[in-house]
Amino acid sequence: MTQMRQAREELFALLEQAVKEAMRRGFLPTLTELPNFVVETPPQEEFGDFASNIAMLLARPMQKSPMEIANAIAQCLPKSDLIESVEIAQPGFINFRLTNLWLHEAIKEAIERDEKFGHWQIGQGKKVQVEFVSANPTGPLQIGNARGGALGDAIANLLEAVGYKVEREYYINDVTMSTQVQNFGESLEARYLQLLGYDVPFPEEGYKGEYVIELAREIVNEYGDAFVNLSPEERRQKFITLARDKIVAQHKSVLERFGITYDNWVSEQWLYDSGRVAKTIDLLKQRNLTYEAEGALWMRTTDFGDLKDEVIVRRTGAPTYFASDIAYHLYKHEREYEFVVDIWGADHHGHVPRMHAALRALGIERNGEWLKVVLYQLVRLVKEGSTVRLSKRAGEIVSLDDLLEWIGKDASRFFMLIRSADTHLDIDLDLAIKQSQENPVYYVQYAHARCCSIFREAEKRQHPSLSKYNQADLNLLIEEVERRLMKLLAQFPEVVKESSLKLSPHLLTQFCIQIADRFHDFYERCRVLGEDVQLSAARLALVKATQVTLRNALNLLGVSAPEAM
RNA sequence: GCGCCCGUAGCUCAGUCAGGAUAGAGCGUUGGCCUGCGGAGCCAAAGGUCCUGGGUUCAAAUCCCAGCGGGCGCGCCA
Numbered sequence: 344m345t346q347m348r349q350a351r352e353e354l355f356a357l358l359e360q361a362v363k364e365a366m367r368r369g370f371l372p373t374l375t376e377l378p379n380f381v382v383e384t385p386p387q388e389e390f391g392d393f394a395s396n397i398a399m400l401l402a403r404p405m406q407k408s409p410m411e412i413a414n415a416i417a418q419c420l421p422k423s424d425l426i427e428s429v430e431i432a433q434p435g436f437i438n439f440r441l442t443n444l445w446l447h448e449a450i451k452e453a454i455e456r457d458e459k460f461g462h463w464q465i466g467q468g469k470k471v472q473v474e475f476v477s478a479n480p481t482g483p484l485q486i487g488n489a490r491g492g493a494l495g496d497a498i499a500n501l502l503e504a505v506g507y508k509v510e511r512e513y514y515i516n517d518v519t520m521s522t523q524v525q526n527f528g529e530s531l532e533a534r535y536l537q538l539l540g541y542d543v544p545f546p547e548e549g550y551k552g553e554y555v556i557e558l559a560r561e562i563v564n565e566y567g568d569a570f571v572n573l574s575p576e577e578r579r580q581k582f583i584t585l586a587r588d589k590i591v592a593q594h595k596s597v598l599e600r601f602g603i604t605y606d607n608w609v610s611e612q613w614l615y616d617s618g619r620v621a622k623t624i625d626l627l628k629q630r631n632l633t634y635e636a637e638g639a640l641w642m643r644t645t646d647f648g649d650l651k652d653e654v655i656v657r658r659t660g661a662p663t664y665f666a667s668d669i670a671y672h673l674y675k676h677e678r679e680y681e682f683v684v685d686i687w688g689a690d691h692h693g694h695v696p697r698m699h700a701a702l703r704a705l706g707i708e709r710n711g712e713w714l715k716v717v718l719y720q721l722v723r724l725v726k727e728g729s730t731v732r733l734s735k736r737a738g739e740i741v742s743l744d745d746l747l748e749w750i751g752k753d754a755s756r757f758f759m760l761i762r763s764a765d766t767h768l769d770i771d772l773d774l775a776i777k778q779s780q781e782n783p784v785y786y787v788q789y790a791h792a793r794c795c796s797i798f799r800e801a802e803k804r805q806h807p808s809l810s811k812y813n814q815a816d817l818n819l820l821i822e823e824v825e826r827r828l829m830k831l832l833a834q835f836p837e838v839v840k841e842s843s844l845k846l847s848p849h850l851l852t853q854f855c856i857q858i859a860d861r862f863h864d865f866y867e868r869c870r871v872l873g874e875d876v877q878l879s880a881a882r883l884a885l886v887k888a889t890q891v892t893l894r895n896a897l898n899l900l901g902v903s904a905p906e907a908m
Numbered sequence: 909g910c911g912c913c914c915g916u917a918g919c920u921c922a923g924u925c926a927g928g929a930u931a932g933a934g935c936g937u938u939g940g941c942c943u944g945c946g947g948a949g950c951c952a953a954a955g956g957u958c959c960u961g962g963g964u965u966c967a968a969a970u971c972c973c974a975g976c977g978g979g980c981g982c983g984c985c986a
Contacts, residue, residue, distance in 0.1 A: 435929095
């Protein structure tokens with residue numbers, strides 16, 4: 344139980360008691376049931392620490408004005424050493440200003456729990472899965488994949504923080520008979536032969552990127568002309584496999600540089616080879632969920648909320664992507680996850696109702712809570728005020744490698760998580776590498792480094808407060824900036840919980856910026872290492888709590904928290 | 909045509925799911941602050957038809973309906 348939660352719940356209970364007492368004394372009409380009121384953080388500092396809307400919600404059933412009700416409740420509030428003062432405000436809010444006790448407890452909590460500060464046991468160790476990036480092995484990962492990666496990994500971190508056991512999974516869309524994989528293998532084959540001096544045509548719809556030539560060169564270096572004399576079928580097959588393996592290895596490597604390590608890599612081809620796709624199709628048939636039409640096999644997804652039925656086996660006899668994806672989700676289900684999260688680009692949003700329909704049809708979906716899909720919108724890069732244009736046709740793409748080279752891992756991840764997933768994202772490359780306050784990544788990391796620097800300075804000077812901050816008297820923190828900072832730090836566990844349950848890391852990113860803001864504010868006004876040892880110790884405790892909070896928050900986002908910059 | 913996402917300050921966006929107070933933040937702009945722990949900083953000001961129009965409500969950026977604008981999807985591609 345965090346201090347913030349505890350304070351909130353205590354107020355909640357006090358309000359309930361007060362209403363009952365007011366009814367008993369006849370100040371208010373008697374109701375058998377109370378409405379679902381809230382105790383929340385008010386929008387402005389001067390309204391106090393917490394506010395409740397209970398009086399306004401009671402106005403209708405009680406046939407009295409909210410102000411009148413609020414007054415009656417305030418009069419009947421039981422005494423509590425939590426509350427400093429209570430105010431009634433138009434149109435009927437009850438505002439509480441609390442004593443600083445809970446804030447002090449929160450600071451101590453941060454210092455004591457250290458890297459566990461902000462963590463919860465909500466997940467009770469249940470197993471969940473987050474699947475993300477899952478690109479076609481036909482080329483380098485791009486900035487869109489980077490957003491998916493940053494999101495997926497941060498969401499995984501957040502779910503871990505609230506107590507789930509999380510597996511990160513990458514689904515390789517490597518089906519060799521798929522048009523794209525075939526095409527890619529053929530492109531690679533053509534480049535290989537061309538490098539060896541053969542005059543072969545490049546496939547018309549082939550992958551024209553420079554990276555294909557580079558891969559071909561690698562193969563020439565490793566295998567020489569060993570594939571020239573194979574039969575065309577054999578050679579093609581060989582190249583398709585080689586292409587897949589090489590690209591998957593590259594993906595793995597660049598994702599590691601991006602700070603992402605997966606627990607599982609699942610191959611779509613394997614779903615076929617192991618018979619899972621065929622079994623899935625049989626299962627759908629058995630359950631009478633399919634019908635044949637126009638030479639293809641369809642699934643009745645419309646019976647389960649989809650807009651149109653979907654083909655699962657083509658006229659050619661080849662199963663569709665939808666079929667293997669059902670097989671894939673059945674495989675996920677077999678592994679007994681409490682729920683699974685899929686991170687997809689917004690261009691896949693048409694796939695969402697299909698998958699939900701299929702899972703409902705198979706009885707896997709329990710009230711829409713098992714498969715959680717997070718869709719993210721496109722990312723654009725902006726440089727000198729204009730969009731960095733991408734032309735896939737010309738083979739010019741901005742890859743994740745490029746992004747990492749230009750702005751580095753921390754800035755990439757931070758910016759990818761600064762907005763909610765379902766909003767378009769512009770990343771200003773000039774801003775992202777700027778080492779100044781304008782750049783939020785630096786601003787936040789700098790705040791952390793500054794906390795560390797204060798401790799370094801204290802050690803250097805052997806400041807006597809250093810050994811005392813663990814038992815500091817936090818009552819000495821009386822400045823408004825100190826209180827504001829404490830209040831924000833106290834919110835951290837709830838922010839973690841909320842961003843986790845909403846699968847919304849950007850809430851945490853925004854929180855980081857706020858902390859940095861208030862910390863710099865504090866730093867500017869309050870000297871930490873001064874002559875008053877007791878005061879210094881108290882402020883050092885606040886700095887430590889800030890450091891812990893920032894470090895934990897940044898780590899959840901996958902951004903490093905440097906001790907010096 | 910149908911479906912999904914977005915529309916909030918000059919710019920980029922929080923806030924919308926769970927309706928509450930004078931709608932917030934960062935950047936930019938303007939003006940100010942610094943001899944001590946990192947100026948890689950701080951303060952202040954200006955800046956808004958919350959896309960439009962209806963509806964529900966004591967109360968709407970938030971919920972409902974109808975439009976408008978932008979993006980995406982609607983394939984026996986993945």
